[in-house]
Amino acid sequence: MLASKANWNFIEQEIANVERDNDSLSISPIIEKLLVQRGVTTKQAVSKFLKPDLEDLHSPDKLLSIDKAVKRVKLAIEQGEKLLVFGDYDADGVTATTVLIKALQELGALCDYYIPNRFTEGYGPNEAAFRQAHREGYTLIITVDTGIAAMEEAKIAQELGMDVIITDHHEVQENVPECYAIIHPKCSPDYLFQELAGVGVAFKFAQALLGYLPKQLLSFVAIGTVADLVPLVDENRILVYNGLKELANTTNPGLKALKQTANINGNVTEEDVGFAIGPRLNAVGRLQSADMAVELMLTEDPQEAITIAEEMEEINSERQQIVQKIVKEAERLLSDKEQQDVIVVAKEGWNEGVLGIVASKLVRKWDRPAIVLSIKPNEGIAKGSARSIPAFDLFHNCMQVNHLFEQFGGHSQAAGMTLALTNVQPLELALNKQIAQQLSESDFKQELNIHATLPVSQINIPLIKEIQQLAPFGMHNSKPLFHIKAIPEQSRQIGSMKNHLKLQFTENNQQLDAIGFGFGELYNYLTPHTPVNIVGELSINEWNGSQKPQLMIQDLSIDEWQLFDHRGKRQANLNEFIHSYSSVFSIGDRTRAESLGIPHKDYQDDWSSLENVDTLILFALPSNLKDLEALLKQIKPKNIHLCYYVKDSIYLRAFPSRDDFKKMYIFLQQKKVVSIDKDLPPFAQTNGWSKDKLLFLIHVFYELHFIQIEGRIIQVEEKPLKKDLQESATYQKRLQQAEIERKLYYSNYEQLKKHFTNCMEHLGSPKEEQSYGL
Incomplete structure (x- = not known):
């Protein structure tokens, strides 16, 4: 038996409430079931989900204060005021900055952007930047993807005579900044969708400013929305669905160059954004100034775009190397520590811009919340990031020991923090105590929501293409996970390090490959003719023009001995x-x-x-x-x-036949008295018997009292009792041992x-x- 690494949750939901007049939409039972699991149960909802239409976007007019903000911007343009877009250094922030700058440029605004440096300024608006903007003559600052917690900075702007318009999507605290206007879905009671990304809010503002829906900006909206991991439902689904189509055919020189360096051709998926485009945009802000990412998307010069994109590619490669190096160092530090329920590692010199990625990797490996800190000895502080497991609310539990932090912010699964070096160990002790009180052993395992169990024979290319109708996948619209149980026809380790697993199944002439990256070590836990339970995502493997269905393994178990x-x-x-x-x-x-x-x-x-x-x-x-x-x-x-x-097989030895026993007995009867040393060897040699066979025959006769042995002389009993060979313990033992060897x-x-x-x-x-x- 082999236990799964994660807890498996099979989703079961009745479909009785689904309208049965869906034939015109050509929905199969599989898609119908998957939609019901997503709460999509009516014909109208099904139509809107499968064909997200820009016409179904909510009106930006429903966002509180947006009219006031639009008037202020247009007044600034009319009066020739200088506008500054204040963004953030992640993919959501840089795309939001790009969207608003492009809209303002279209309106003829005198505008520029500013993104704080992660290392010297930290997150969000800061006093020094605002004062510098004032000195440079800016009279209006518009924040994107940041600002809702900038209480002091908003006051400073007022004192300096600058107006501030905040556009943000982060959690609203007890108080909001006093500024000219705040555009925020969660501050707008009449706005029906509150989960827009920062770039989504910026897009709404751009739409209101331009007076039309700017489809040409949807590519940026799709990138920022996917990269920021907001729920891909409602408006976000519409924006990303249509934005990915725009991205596939974009004429923007920067995005074309970015796709080229990331080897993205043809259709663009949310996975392309999440695993290729987003990380490249994020890498710049993790290692240096994020301005380069905005410059890439704003440039109209194809050659400049290629130059910037190639530089970003190098930065991303450097980021990957730095992450890999820190992960190895963190693992070495952990190997010297007793395992705790919360992972806390700290070291001087670690790049704080990548510590969130490192923490995520540690969480995935050990299924424990992880805090990774960079030690700054000259300042006496440690600064870094944390990631958690679903069962442990990191934000809530850290707030219980808020006195240990100099700065702290985040949510249930991720956080950033700064604390005195003397408080690192108390933090570790406190969180370990909390997690011990709150969680059981099973809570540390990840949870996989499995949408259906399918036989191998039903998994084919048409099915997988049907499932792809539910894309783009993301939060609250997860890519379906399927469970199969079957006996692998073939299994092998693949990869140069043999650290991946490939299984092949065949059922009713339908073949399915299952690939498990990082599952190579489980190869030795597979046994012949044993059914394997596999959970994973279905995909299409294309090679040399042919397509094959495959399942990407996320977990594996065996429930039989x-x-x-x-x-x-x-x-x-x-x-x-x-x-x-x-x-x-x-x-x-x-x-x-x-x-x-x-x-x-x-x-x-x-x-x-x-x-x-x-x-x-x-x-x-x-x-x-x-x-x-x-x-x-x-x-x-x-x-x-x-x-x-x-070592010495009984089964492989020639077992004496009854004729052998008969020959031996006749020989003994004829001789009456036999010398073991003189008479038996020639007799055995004549019959081609081994020494072992000869001794075995003698032992059997001795046990049956057919002969007596004194010293090295054998004497035959004159009138022995009639007995069967099977009555000899030696005979029985040899038979039994041979049978055991044969069977086992x-x-x-x-x-x-x-x-x-x-x-x-x-x-x-x-x-x-x-x-x-x-």
Whole structure:
């Protein structure tokens, strides 16, 4: 048996409430079921979901204070005032900056942008930047993707005689800044959707300023919205769906160059944005000034765009190397510490711009909340980022010890912080105490929401293309996860380091490949003819013009007992198995058991105190099959490893025939008195018998009292009692040992598995997997 890494949650929802007049929409039962799971249950809702229309966007007029803000901007343009767009250094912030700058430029505004430096200024508006803007003659500042918490900065702007318009989407605190206008969905009771990204709010403002819906800006909106991980429902779905189409055919020199360096051709998906475009835009702000990202998207010069994009590519590669280096260093630090429920690592010199990525990687590896800090000894502080697991609200729990921080902000799953070096250990102790009080062991496992169980025979290219109608996928519209249970036809490790797993299934002539990146270590946990449970995403693998369905593995389990066959190997590698099992016992070869650090018993020992042993390792064959059967029924193992080795096989020796016994007896009768040393060797040589065979025949006759042995002389009994050969213990033992070897050592795997299955009745047949199939 092999446990899953994550908790599996099978989604089951009745579809009785779905209207049945969907035939005109050509919806299959599969799509219907997946839509119901997303709360899309009416014909109208289905139509809007599958064909997101820009006409269904909410009017920007419903955003509080937007009319006031539009009038102020237009007045500034009329009067020739200087406008400054104040953005943020992540992908959402730089695309929001681009959207608003392009709209203002179209209106003829005298405008520029400013993005704070992550390392010298930190997040959000700051006094120094506002004062510099005033000195440069700016009279109106418009924030994008930031500003809702800028209380002091708004006051300073007022004192300096500058107006501030805040456009933001972050959580609204108890108080809001006093400024000219705030455009924020969560501050607008009449606005029906509150989950716009920062670039989405900027787009709404741009639409209101321009007086029309600027489709040419949708590419930027799609990038920022996907990169910021906001829910991809309602307006966000409409914006991203249409924005990705614009992005695929964009004429913007910067975006074309960015796609070129990221090797994105043809249609652009949310995965292209999330894993290629977004990280490249983010990389600039993580390592230096984010201005380069805005410059790329604003330039009209194709050659300049290529130059900037190539430089950004180098920066992104550098960012990846820095992340990899810090992850390795963090793992080394953790190896020297006792494992805690909360991971806290800190080191001088770590680049604070990438610590959030590092924390995410540590969370994925250890399923623990992680805080990664860069130590600044000259300032006596540590600064960094944190990421959490779903069961632990990082923001709430950190706020319980808010006195330990000099600066702190974030939400349930992510946070940024600055604290005194002397408070790092108290923070670790406090969070470990909180998590111990709140969570159980199962809470540390990730949770996978599985949308359906499908047979391999139903997974094909048309099905996968149908499912793609539900894209773009993201928060609140997750890519469907499917479960299959089948016996792999082939399994192998792939990759230069053999760290990936590839399984191949065939059912009713339908073939399915399953690929598990990072699952290579599980190869040794697979056993022949054993069904495997796999959860993953369906995709299409295109190679040399052909398409094949494939499943990208996210988790794997085996819910039946397993037989691992190491027979004949003198030193099977058991270390990795031993460390992964909860309880292990072994039989035979006490020396090897002790070297592996596992408990040991013999077949004849008392096993009555042991029940439900996770894993049993057999280092030796039993002398009686009934002993093994009784043992299995007593301890009920879930995994059995066969590690025995037969050095001197009884089964392979020629077993004497009845004619052999008859020849031997006639010879003894004729001789009456036989010298073991003088008479037997020539006789054995004449008949082609080995020494072992000869001794065996003598032992059997001796046990049956057909002969007597004194010293080295054999004498034949004159009137022995008539007995069958089977009455000899030696004869029976040899027969029994040969049978044991035949069944347990020389049988093939299928025969062996069948034999053990008959002894494993305590596990019964695996329960039928509850089907959530479509």
